[in-house]
Amino acid sequence: MAHKAGPDRSAAFEALRIIDRAIRQVNRMRVRYRRREYDLYIMSDHGNTPSVPFSWVHEGTLGDAIRAQIGEPINLVELVGAHLDSSEHARFMLDEVRGIERRLSPRLRRISASARLYVRRRLLTPGGSDYNLSRQGDIVVSANGPLAHIYFNVADRPLDLAEVLLLYPQLVDALLSTPGIGVVAGRAERRTVILAPGSGVLTIGPTGRHLDGQHPLDSFGDVAYAEAQLHRLVQFPHAGDLVVLGGMLPDGRVVTFEKQLATHGSLGGTQLQAFVARPPECPLAINTLDDPEALYTYFTARYLSDLDTGPGERLTRLCEMGTAQRFG
Structure with a gap:
């Protein structure tokens, strides 16, 4: 409701x-x-943040915004009666990207140059390309509340951000310039690259994080929590090739990709504020819980372990665990 x-x-x-x-x-x-x-126990799995539909701040849907970029290429390679294999097409694309880089913003220009060199090494190695460039326009946008996954079906595997920048050179910059978009994130092998309109670039990986410029998640509150959750999401094998978050508005509302006036499923506002009502004799330290897995740990310890321990002793020890230990 x-x-x-x-x-x-x-x-x-x-x-x-x-x-x-x-x-x-x-x-x-x-x-x-x-x-x-x-x-x-009475629990909510999330809260709700007041929201504004994306179509209210930008004419059309997120899919329309993507279609406007993919459907109007800057350069068109047209061959009549001839077949161009993937390696030859890749060479054309790399040359095209080199020219387009001059029109990109400085931060995307640096990323694009690195991507171009990476893809040149990968694609132009014999047998190295697994792109089906005839499917370059086959794109799926899956949105749920203020979170959207974008899949490019040009390959039967997840794409790195470098590959997205090569195949769709202006798309990321266009998305970041679109009203209502708050964050665009993608993979870089085991790292996650996070960008936001008018902000810097954050890279998170197994060995740490690197921030170039203003933090792209500043508007979403607890940046450490936001970093960890977004990195975890992007690295799932079935996450989109691009992950897009709706932006936070100055009045505290979040932009949602559905027609909703209150939303959840992403970062920003009270959607992150779930609650747990629990028996008073066993207080649970709610402020130490970061995700549902922590509750699972608590319930397992509370009801499935130490079954041979006396009820009073077990209750006392578990209450102490709930108030003193950070689960997860």
């Missing part, structure tokens, strides 16, 4: 009242059932 009407509308509060009545009924049954003791 809050998605469509907003988090502070009467319809959203009425939905909460219905849920409250259901919880009260469950708790009443728990208290009356004497054959076995039950603990009642």
